[in-house]
Amino acid sequence: MAYSHYGVYMEQNLSLFYGLSFLTVVIAFAFALYLYLWVKKMKVQNQRIDEISKLIKKGADTFMNREYRILGIFAAVVAVIIFLILPQPIWEGQILSNLSMALAYIAGTVLSAIAGKIGILVATLSNGRTAESATKGIKSAFLVGFRGGAVMGLLVVGCSLFGVAAVLMITGDTTILLGFSFGASSLALFAKAGGGIFTKTADVAADLTGKVELGIPEDDPRNPAVIADNVGDNVGDVAGMGADLFDSNVAAAVSALVIASSLAGGELNNISMVFCYLLLGLLASVVGIATAKVGKNGNPTHALNSSTYVTTAIFLVLTAIATAIFPGFSWRIWGASSVGLLVGVIIGITTDYFTDDTKPIVRKVAHASASGPAFTVLSGVSYGFISALPAMIGIAVSALVAYKLCAPIGDGYAIFGIAMAAVGMLSIVGMIISNDAYGPIVDNARGLAEMGGLGEETIRIADELDSAGNTVKAVTKGFSIGAAGLTVISLLGAFMSEVNEALVEAGKEIITGFDIMEPTVFFGILIGAVVPAVFSAMLILGVDRNAQRMVVEIHRQFNEIKGLKEGTSSPDYDKCIDIATSGALKELVPAGLMAILMTLAVGFIGGPEAIGGFLLGNIVSGLLLALFMSNAGGLWDNSKKYVEAGAEGGKGSEAHKAAVIGDTVGDPFKDTAGPSINTQITVVSLVSSLCAAIFVALSIF
């Protein structure tokens, strides 16, 4: 690095942004602590609610502890491997780099784990309190639910900004950041895919034995799987979602930083800009969260959406101001990030069109159900496929526009523009997570209000809160999918930067792209494209196998525990939680390993070109399948609810039976496989970037 006068200025500038980042993190953490204490000071007076909340919390802890124990072993092994061979084999490179990389990896897992733990803590703390607050009206109940979720949102984003800034400030090496990001991804894979298997295992087993075999209602405490089922909601939706978005957020930041550092001439400025956008996003989320409230008879959907729009507007204004103030911050990049945000909103709206029961698609699927379950499935699959169209076009257009906007700045800025579009979109992730975590909290609160006998008016309020959670989910999901799409594209850019660094060190010619017509690239594309399909299939089959195991255990308990059927003795809830836990982790490992081993195989056979193709194929088919599965799943779920609300003959009709079958098919689509595909893509992208130098040195072709 040349230390010209301007260089010194840029150095100072970067230090300024490190400082501002840490300051923002402190503000966010302090605000989160305030919200946490605010929620905690409410008292839970209803005995039954308190009891059930505690059972759910205990179950979630069982899963988390078990998961973290296995993850600890896994992370230790990976850390040792990283220490030995990354970024370069220890016998060839510098031991300090390898040690930093291994430590950064561990830091990534630990910070993500903390975010997940806190999420569960807050969610299980807030659900009962939200239920109780609902007795006093919607205003306070909304605040309890929303602020509970906001604690998680602020902590996830705060942790990720803190981690990224600290690792880069200490090491000054963006390649080490990839290790940090890989740590976050490892954990996200366990949390999201493992949690997804857990939750659907319990759901399916509880339904199969309880509703179908024994004819006892859902949530009946005699069913040994019932607590596991409730735990699953928290484990999958709260902890899993938190780890997933922590991962996406870190990956977006890291890929932008890796690309920024490769831009000759403007490295420091660009790195400063990335941090500037990240911290302003967190700040905007703090303001957005602080302003969220509903009036006495207000509309919670409106409150959630308007605080999202407030956050978005604040972010756009603040980044515009920053662009105006700091020389070297480009308006083109600001434009790229704004386009990203806009497209995120559009994707949200179109997703909503396919999964909202006030729109025609859900009703068509409900109507098709009247002809039998095959038509529920066929129409859901068809509309699920079609639903991918607007999102894919949106991602394609935003990538194209971001690229074209930023290409004139200079070499390499085009792909940096795409990365910044992803960063911009994910900058308001604090708000997004708050809205997302609000969903399961008020969902649980509704169940608790019913079980605790809080009366009809309270249940009505809880229902309204719950329904708002479902509605905003579509918009937040749009952001997540759009951001994930752009992030993985920029991860492809980050991979190319890493490959070229390795090629330069090896004294070879750098590559300027990946040509489809190159056979190794094409080879990689075909294999990369099939991996998300196989990965999804393995997770879905894993849910099925694991559910069968739990069914066996439930049968055992009913046979061996006397008085269980009569309700005079209690089932062994922990045993079911334990089965769901160990089974989930057992089923997850082969799927994760398959994806990683395929990456390594393609890399060793075809070298970096093949991996470029592999990542592309993986991204394209991964996005398509993730959109298809998530949206089809949501569509079936809402069609079932629509029928249950009285359409097509209502509950108990043939249409209802068919809709239930559609919903059961959709469950592992939308809660296990669909949302795990993003993590799978991130994991293989990071493995590729980390192993870039090895592929350069050792590939066959």
Place this chain on the structure above:
Amino acid sequence: MAYSHYGVYMEQNLSLFYGLSFLTVVIAFAFALYLYLWVKKMKVQNQRIDEISKLIKKGADTFMNREYRILGIFAAVVAVIIFLILPQPIWEGQILSNLSMALAYIAGTVLSAIAGKIGILVATLSNGRTAESATKGIKSAFLVGFRGGAVMGLLVVGCSLFGVAAVLMITGDTTILLGFSFGASSLALFAKAGGGIFTKTADVAADLTGKVELGIPEDDPRNPAVIADNVGDNVGDVAGMGADLFDSNVAAAVSALVIASSLAGGELNNISMVFCYLLLGLLASVVGIATAKVGKNGNPTHALNSSTYVTTAIFLVLTAIATAIFPGFSWRIWGASSVGLLVGVIIGITTDYFTDDTKPIVRKVAHASASGPAFTVLSGVSYGFISALPAMIGIAVSALVAYKLCAPIGDGYAIFGIAMAAVGMLSIVGMIISNDAYGPIVDNARGLAEMGGLGEETIRIADELDSAGNTVKAVTKGFSIGAAGLTVISLLGAFMSEVNEALVEAGKEIITGFDIMEPTVFFGILIGAVVPAVFSAMLILGVDRNAQRMVVEIHRQFNEIKGLKEGTSSPDYDKCIDIATSGALKELVPAGLMAILMTLAVGFIGGPEAIGGFLLGNIVSGLLLALFMSNAGGLWDNSKKYVEAGAEGGKGSEAHKAAVIGDTVGDPFKDTAGPSINTQITVVSLVSSLCAAIFVALSIF
């Protein structure tokens, strides 16, 4: 072209191969005529069989005539458009080229139509005769069924070789050949996708009203949809399949020829080599067909497979001899084509593993059905996804090996190697079609034997013939999918040749590839990838809508025709056939237009680079979805049959009901959407190649 001494030799050589091609076509046609007369001279003595055969034939004619009428209008419009703007706008280029292109297009549609017509003729001629022959034993019955199919196989391949050779000999311009290929594709789109909608419309409507509502058995003559249902088998499996393979075969030959003509220095030699491989493939098929027979108690599966292996071996030996004799025929290219064949066989074997009921996968899905239909669907979807893995790896590896083998020959030969791998694989397509057409003939024969009351022993023999048809289907399907995969890759190569020709004419720099990191390419990839998903969804929804229309008509007939329920008066079969026909064509057009308009939109927005990406995305996700849908559909079908044979409680059990639902979901997957995707890919590839010059001139970016 420089006419050196060697050049003159090459010219003579090419004339020789044109001559040999026409000679081979004459041999094949003569042999087909012999087989046709051989089948025809058998007499159908059973009155009932004769009657039903004729009804089926009449229905098929209704569909074909209606389809050809619409296709005629469509083709006329397209021919006019082609005349006006292709290969160059008529006001800029030469009128003769445009006229040739339009005429070549029409020739493609007409030859394909003839092949389809003859297929229906022979199939409806052979099914009754096969049934009657079965009374005399398996030996003669097998021959009747097989030779009926062989007539179609020989004619399809003969027509395609004749058309390609004639068009190229007359015009001397490979670009005009693209018009011929596009004609074949247009018709294949109507025949395959339209036939696919027809057959499933009738199937679903017949089942819904007959079995479910009225409780009358399948194939009951009181059901107005019953003849439409039988017609559907012929229209979808025979005519559709014939047009589809005609299309693939022409596309493979044409893309190889387009690429060959772009290879500086060896054009004529390479063109000669393509024709040499094509004609030797047809010759090998003639020999293979002539040798096919079973002993008195022989095994028909064995007979079918061994004649495929005989054809393969003869082809390999003949092409090796040709390579040894003719200077300039490269052993490397022979190697590429051999690798293609080998991989085709491997794909066939792996497909078989996923869909054969003696293998574990079908049994696992049957077992999952015992837990309810959601598990039938989930396990089928999962294994369907996994089944794509070996085929995708096979296609990827064969493309890589073919490319690497041929790259050392010179610039551009690598992609020519891939094209020749596809040509090699499709060269034995005469044999493949014979085996494929054998399937529906013996399937119909089995039904006719039952309806004609030919006795148990005859039905047993027909059953054995039918089962052999199902088993070899897996292997032939492997060839088709593998060949389609390689063909579309070489179509991508052909597109690049066309683009470069246009760029040279426009005085612009040629492109050497499509870089993933280019935003326009990436934009195209994302959009191209989602098109097959939307296309499939539109076809599936089309089946559903069309079936609903037919159900209305069936209800009308039962209400208005007196004595229909009692069997004292006949239903109006033609009305149902008419609804299936017009509905199929109505539902097909928007799907086909969507694919074509998306191609044009991407081309006009992003230019040739975006189209390169678009084709890649289309190929990759198209192959993945086609494999998934075809295999999942086959898997569900065979799981149902496995349960019906007594597993998991057998007929009438809960597992059976679930398996039937799986089969209903799988029907439009495997018979409508899955097999139409290949045609969709071919159509957009050819549209792209044809419009290459326009995209070069007029795109926005």
